[in-house]
Amino acid sequence: MSVSAANPAKRPVFDWFLAGMVIAVLLAFLFPEPGARGGWLHPELLTKGGVALIFFLHGVSLSFAALKAGTLNWRLHLVVQSTTFALFPVLGLVLLGGMKAFGWEDLAFGFFYLCALPSTVSSSVALTAAAGGNVAGAVFNATLSSLLGIFLTPLWVSFALSASGQSLPLAKVILDLVLWLLLPLALGQLSRPLLSRWTTQHKSRIQQADRATILVLVYTSFCDSVREGVWSGQGWAKVLATTLLCYGIFQLILAISGRVAKLLHFSREDTITAQFCGSKKTLASGVPMAQLIFVGHPGLGLILLPIMIYHPLQLLLCARLASAWSREGRAID
Numbered sequence: 001m002s003v004s005a006a007n008p009a010k011r012p013v014f015d016w017f018l019a020g021m022v023i024a025v026l027l028a029f030l031f032p033e034p035g036a037r038g039g040w041l042h043p044e045l046l047t048k049g050g051v052a053l054i055f056f057l058h059g060v061s062l063s064f065a066a067l068k069a070g071t072l073n074w075r076l077h078l079v080v081q082s083t084t085f086a087l088f089p090v091l092g093l094v095l096l097g098g099m100k101a102f103g104w105e106d107l108a109f110g111f112f113y114l115c116a117l118p119s120t121v122s123s124s125v126a127l128t129a130a131a132g133g134n135v136a137g138a139v140f141n142a143t144l145s146s147l148l149g150i151f152l153t154p155l156w157v158s159f160a161l162s163a164s165g166q167s168l169p170l171a172k173v174i175l176d177l178v179l180w181l182l183l184p185l186a187l188g189q190l191s192r193p194l195l196s197r198w199t200t201q202h203k204s205r206i207q208q209a210d211r212a213t214i215l216v217l218v219y220t221s222f223c224d225s226v227r228e229g230v231w232s233g234q235g236w237a238k239v240l241a242t243t244l245l246c247y248g249i250f251q252l253i254l255a256i257s258g259r260v261a262k263l264l265h266f267s268r269e270d271t272i273t274a275q276f277c278g279s280k281k282t283l284a285s286g287v288p289m290a291q292l293i294f295v296g297h298p299g300l301g302l303i304l305l306p307i308m309i310y311h312p313l314q315l316l317l318c319a320r321l322a323s324a325w326s327r328e329g330r331a332i333d
Contacts, residue, residue, distance in 0.1 A: 017211045018312050024215045028222035028301070035223035037296070043220040047295075048176075050213045051288040052184040057210050058121075058146070058284075059188020060199050073137050076270050080119070080141040083257050083278035085148065088115040089156045091249065096160060106299030107238055107306070109160070111245065113290065114306040116156035118149025120280040123315060131322040133272030141277045146285060150177050154293055168293070176292045210284070217287045218304070225301035238305070246310040250317060253279045272325060276318060283311040 034041045092115025099108035121142040128138035154177060158168040199206055257278040261271040286307045294300050 017215070020211070020215045021218055021308060024219040025222050025301075028219050029226050032223040032226040035220040036227045037224060039223065041220065043223070047217060047220060047288075047291045048180050050217050051180045051291060054184075054210055054213050054284070054288055055181045056184035056188040056191075057206055059185040060191055060195050061188075061203075061206070071140060073134070073140075073270070075264060076134065076137050076266070076274060077141055077144065079257065079260055079264070079266075079274045080277045081145065081148065083253065083260075083274070084119050084145050085116075085152050085156075087256065087278075088253065088281075091115055091252070092156075093160065093163075095245070096164070100164070104238065106302035107242065109299075110303040110306045111242075112160050113153075113157060113286070113293075113303055114246075114281055114310055115249075116153045116160075117281045117286045117289075117307065118145040118153065119277050120282045120284070120314075121146055123318070124277045124280050127318045127322045128273050128276045130319075131272045131276065131325040132269065133276060133325075134267075134269040135273075137270060137273045138277055141273070145277070146282070149282075149285060149289075150181050153289060157293055173293055176295075177289070180292060181288070214284060214287050217291055218308070221287065221291065221304050222301040224296075224298050238302070239309075242305055242309050243313070246306060246313050247317075250279055250310070250314055276322075279318070280314055281307060281310055283307055 028035060033039050035043050037043065089112070092112035095115070096108045096112045099105075099111065119142055124142040125135060125138045129135045151174070154168070154170065154173045158170045158173075161168045254275050257275045258271060261274045266274060287304060290300060290304055294303055297303065
């Protein structure tokens with residue numbers, strides 16, 4: 001299930017993308033060789049090309065002009081970005097230590113990676129609008145989060161790995177992120193005067209191309225882990241544990257951000273924005289970034305499992321909240 005772009009609060013509709021993720025994982029289990037290292041799909045090249053395409057499309061669709069109305073609300077921005085890049089990662093460190101004690105190291109890093117990711121863009125804005133929140137503030141914070149995440153996410157991952165006695169070639173990772181994420185994003189922005197009309201006319205097709213590319217990356221992410229036997233004997237225990245933990249994380253962050261907003265005497269609109277933008281984590285950027293940060297890691301499939309479960313879960317829970325808060329707002333008016 002996902003949320004209708006036209007009316008996200010009221011009309012849940014079938015989303016082929018979420019079904020596609022399940023199919024991509026199943027294909028990786030059935031036919032891992034083509035997408036594994038050395039396979040005929042050449043994932044080493046396919047991955048970087050796909051990442052570049054995704055962020056080029058993000059750059060073309062990113063309107064910095066839309067940010068102007070929300071730039072001055074610094075208290076809201078501070079709460080959202082602190083929740084995304086401070087509160088979440090600290091919680092991730094706690095989970096990392098606890099889960100490693102059970103021998104679930106790859107999944108533990110997956111939860112930390114989830115916590116270190118930036119927020120979503122489109123769903124944060126759409127659901128904030130549906131709930132009657134501060135849309136300008138949502139646009140500003142969602143976009144700022146995406147840009148900050150290019151640098152802060154790998155820094156947090158490097159810190160977590162170092163604390164665990166492992167290392168991340170941070171300079172190489174940052175260089176790859178600049179080349180395959182930031183540069184295509186900048187090129188997309190520079191192309192907006194030429195392509196903005198075309199992208200507006202073909203918005204749905206571009207979104208489909210973006211999502212289809214992510215599904216290819218999901219498939220290649222799982223291929224190596226299947227071929228290396230990472231999933232052997234795992235059963236459903238980790239899937240169930242991941243789902244319950246994702247639900248708990250979402251509710252905890254939602255409660256804390258709401259409490260902070262109340263203590264700071266935020267308006268109803270700013271409180272909604274703080275909770276929706278602060279509680280979200282991006283799958284659209286999370287999968288491509290993981291391909292670059294954890295390149296060659298045999299446990300990449302397990303590392304991606306938390307964000308793949310958290311993504312649809314956050315949409316479902318936030319859609320229900322948006323519907324309830326929208327009704328409350330109309331009653332107040």
